[in-house]
Amino acid sequence: MATETISRQASMTAPTDLPPAPRSNVLLRLWRWLRSHVIAILGVLALVYMFAPVFVVVLFSFNSPIGRFNYTWNEFSLTAWTDPCKDPLMCDAVRLSLTIGMISTIVATLLGTLIAFALGRHRFRGRATTNVLIFLPMATPEVVMGSSLLALFVNMGVDGQLGAWSVTIAHIMFSISFVVVTVKARIAGLDPRLEQAAMDLYADERTTFRKVTFPLVLPGIVAAALLAFSLSFDDYVITQFTAGQSTTFPIFVWTASLRGIPPEANVVGSFMFIVAFAIVLLPELLRRKKPV
Amino acid sequence: MSAVPVTAKKDTGADTAQAVGTRWWTPYALLSPGMLWLIVFFAVPTITLVSTSLQSGTLESGFSFTFEFGNYVDAVSGSWEVYLKSLVYSLLATLSCLAIAYPLAYTMAFKAGRWKNIMLVLVIAPFFTSFLLRTNAWKTILSDNGFVVTWMHNLGILDVLHAIQIPVIFADGISGADRVLQTPLGVIAGLTYNFLPFMTLPLYASLERIDVRLIEAGQDLYATPWTAFRKVTFPLSLPGVVAGTLLTFIPAAGDPVNASLLGGPRDAMVGNKIYNTFYRLFDYPLAAALSVILMAMIVTLVTLYVRRAGTEELV
Numbered sequence: 385m386a387t388e389t390i391s392r393q394a395s396m397t398a399p400t401d402l403p404p405a406p407r408s409n410v411l412l413r414l415w416r417w418l419r420s421h422v423i424a425i426l427g428v429l430a431l432v433y434m435f436a437p438v439f440v441v442v443l444f445s446f447n448s449p450i451g452r453f454n455y456t457w458n459e460f461s462l463t464a465w466t467d468p469c470k471d472p473l474m475c476d477a478v479r480l481s482l483t484i485g486m487i488s489t490i491v492a493t494l495l496g497t498l499i500a501f502a503l504g505r506h507r508f509r510g511r512a513t514t515n516v517l518i519f520l521p522m523a524t525p526e527v528v529m530g531s532s533l534l535a536l537f538v539n540m541g542v543d544g545q546l547g548a549w550s551v552t553i554a555h556i557m558f559s560i561s562f563v564v565v566t567v568k569a570r571i572a573g574l575d576p577r578l579e580q581a582a583m584d585l586y587a588d589e590r591t592t593f594r595k596v597t598f599p600l601v602l603p604g605i606v607a608a609a610l611l612a613f614s615l616s617f618d619d620y621v622i623t624q625f626t627a628g629q630s631t632t633f634p635i636f637v638w639t640a641s642l643r644g645i646p647p648e649a650n651v652v653g654s655f656m657f658i659v660a661f662a663i664v665l666l667p668e669l670l671r672r673k674k675p676v
Numbered sequence: 677m678s679a680v681p682v683t684a685k686k687d688t689g690a691d692t693a694q695a696v697g698t699r700w701w702t703p704y705a706l707l708s709p710g711m712l713w714l715i716v717f718f719a720v721p722t723i724t725l726v727s728t729s730l731q732s733g734t735l736e737s738g739f740s741f742t743f744e745f746g747n748y749v750d751a752v753s754g755s756w757e758v759y760l761k762s763l764v765y766s767l768l769a770t771l772s773c774l775a776i777a778y779p780l781a782y783t784m785a786f787k788a789g790r791w792k793n794i795m796l797v798l799v800i801a802p803f804f805t806s807f808l809l810r811t812n813a814w815k816t817i818l819s820d821n822g823f824v825v826t827w828m829h830n831l832g833i834l835d836v837l838h839a840i841q842i843p844v845i846f847a848d849g850i851s852g853a854d855r856v857l858q859t860p861l862g863v864i865a866g867l868t869y870n871f872l873p874f875m876t877l878p879l880y881a882s883l884e885r886i887d888v889r890l891i892e893a894g895q896d897l898y899a900t901p902w903t904a905f906r907k908v909t910f911p912l913s914l915p916g917v918v919a920g921t922l923l924t925f926i927p928a929a930g931d932p933v934n935a936s937l938l939g940g941p942r943d944a945m946v947g948n949k950i951y952n953t954f955y956r957l958f959d960y961p962l963a964a965a966l967s968v969i970l971m972a973m974i975v976t977l978v979t980l981y982v983r984r985a986g987t988e989e990l991v
Contacts, residue, residue: 423779423782423783423787424783424787426779426780426783427779427780427781427782427783427784427787427795428783430776430777430779430780430872431780431795431798431799433776433869434798434799434802434869434872434873435798435801435802436813436817437802437805437810437811437813437814437817437869438801438802438805438810438813440813440816440817441805441806441809441810441813444813444816455815455816455819456816456819495709495710495713496710498706498707498709498710499706499707499710499711501706502702502703502704502706502707505703506702506703506706507703508700508703508704514707514711517711517714517715517718517719518714520718521714521718522923523922523926523974523978524722524926524971525926525927525929525930525931525947525970525971525974526927526930526931526947527930527931527932527946527947527950527951527967527970528722528725528930528967528970528971529718529721531725531950531954531963531964531967532718532721532722532724532725532967533717533721534954534960535721535724535725535728535960535964536717536720536721536724536725538728538739538960539724539727539728553717554717556713556717557713557714557717557718560710560713560714561714564710614803614804618803618806618807620807620808620933621931621932621933621947624951625954633806634806634807634808637806637808637809637812638808641808641812641937645809645812649806649809650809652806653805653806653809653810654805656804656805656806657801657804657805659804660801660804661797661801661804664797664800664801665794665797668793668794668797672790
């Protein structure tokens with residue numbers, strides 16, 4: 385409000401020969417700048433908002449909490465980072481999540497990429513049905529998918545033996561659709577003339593695929609694999625329905641949240657963040673280094 | 677092209693972007709492993725869920741299929757408040773997401789310049805920290821004596837929100853008189869935060885595709901920036917708005933995590949109800965009926981919404 389009045393006064397004094405007071409001039413320019421950048425400022429604020437909890441997670445990995453709950457800052461400490469496996473149960477959970485994540489990423493990326501090539505490169509009967517079946521898992525709430533799988537396992541009579549195997553099955557199931565969408569987008573964005581050029585240069589279909597098509601699609605496949613892994617590593621709801629007695633990292637965090645999450649869990653979260661951030665940001669930074 | 681001795685078959689293949697494999701069964705060979713997985717572990721379980729919802733019995737005596745429609749009666753009569761709450765919470769979260777994500781996506785698409793890709797990475801980056809850890813971090817940020825809640829209290833925001841009391845949905849007001857955690861506001865804030873990227877990315881994709889010359893043409897024809905936005909930019913971004921609201925609303929409506937961690941016992945959503953019915957009551961048929969109703973409700977709402985918004989391309 386104050387700046388508005390100032391700007392109005394300033395604009396009234398502007399046409400006269402009197403030089404405006406330097407202070408209001410600064411404020412006026414600030415106000416103008418704010419007004420012309422208001423959307424960008426809101427955008428940056430939204431980014432700050434998105435990062436606020438990440439900042440808290442990283443910050444509290446350096447905390448030495450009083451009592452069990454790591455919600456208020458006490459003092460700086462490196463113990464959680466130097467000895468992250470203080471609770472061996474947590475490291476077992478991380479190991480289990482990494483194993484499940486890797487297996488489900490490999491299988492889902494393979495199955496999803498094949499589907500993406502079928503959809504991106506072929507015309508066939510049943511396309512529409514295929515597309516619907518790909519879309520539905522992404523549009524179904526996790527609780528529904530989790531309880532469906534549990535209902536299936538109960539009806540099969542295997543609900544007593546649920547464990548890592550059933551979690552892996554579930555993770556592959558919900559990752560496939562995301563892989564298909566990611567890889568399909570990459571295939572659709574390819575310039576068909578590149579393949580035509582390869583064939584014009586006497587490459588047969590197989591060679592064209594191996595030397596041109598596949599390398600061009602590969603970044604999409606890598607992105608899809610990263611997405612599948614982070615979906616699997618982070619999934620809580622479906623995992624809870626299919627895990628039986630086994631404990632993945634999200635289940636560990638959930639159980640711990642009732643009696644206090646140890647700072648070591650924040651270390652795992654921060655570490656994953658740094659690794660993933662580096663993987664995604666490095667190519668971008670390397671590309672910017674090169675003079676264009 | 678004509679000088680090159682490729683066969684006619686290959687030539688047409690390349691023109692239709694059909695470079696590899698021309699036998700009729702190739703696509704089916706590529707599809708079948710993945711589709712089989714989805715049929716066995718997605719389609720079949722969904723059918724099993726429906727059939728479970730019509731069973732009767734107890735965990736001890738075993739369940740049997742008896743067309744027990746009473747499960748649905750029990751589910752609706754026992755939990756209609758929870759469904760209503762879930763819908764309202766996720767609807768409010770979706771609207772907040774739209775309000776926050778639109779300026780962000782707009783900045784990325786039109787203002788970021790060479791920072792565009794970096795900003796895109798930054799939007800996805802918070803995803804890499806565990807969802808549960810981030811949601812728990814909000815407990816620290818929104819703690820009762822923290823500066824966020826203190827300021828909201830001092831500015832009178834909490835008083836206003838606390839005064840909005842709607843029976844069933846916000847029986848004790850949207851927020852507490854001096855707290856956010858353990859109130860509906862905490863749940864809505866958590867949902868908004870956690871599903872923000874699902875809104876931002878489709879919005880960005882549709883804004884990025886807009887030809888800037890159309891907006892400039894609008895302004896050349898004496899439209900104010902606001903009119904140009906209202907008449908040109910926003911309508912052109914509608915596919916992104918539709919996709920984003922669906923991708924936010926659907927997972928938010930079924931999410932049990934935010935309500936458990938940030939809400940109080942009275943703020944439970946359908947996700948919590950389903951989970952508790954499975955694991956605390958072991959009443960599998962009732963839990964299945966609750967799930968089927970949630971699914972049916974979402975399908976109905978989404979169909980109505982997509983018809984109304986008039987866009988069929990979603991992915």
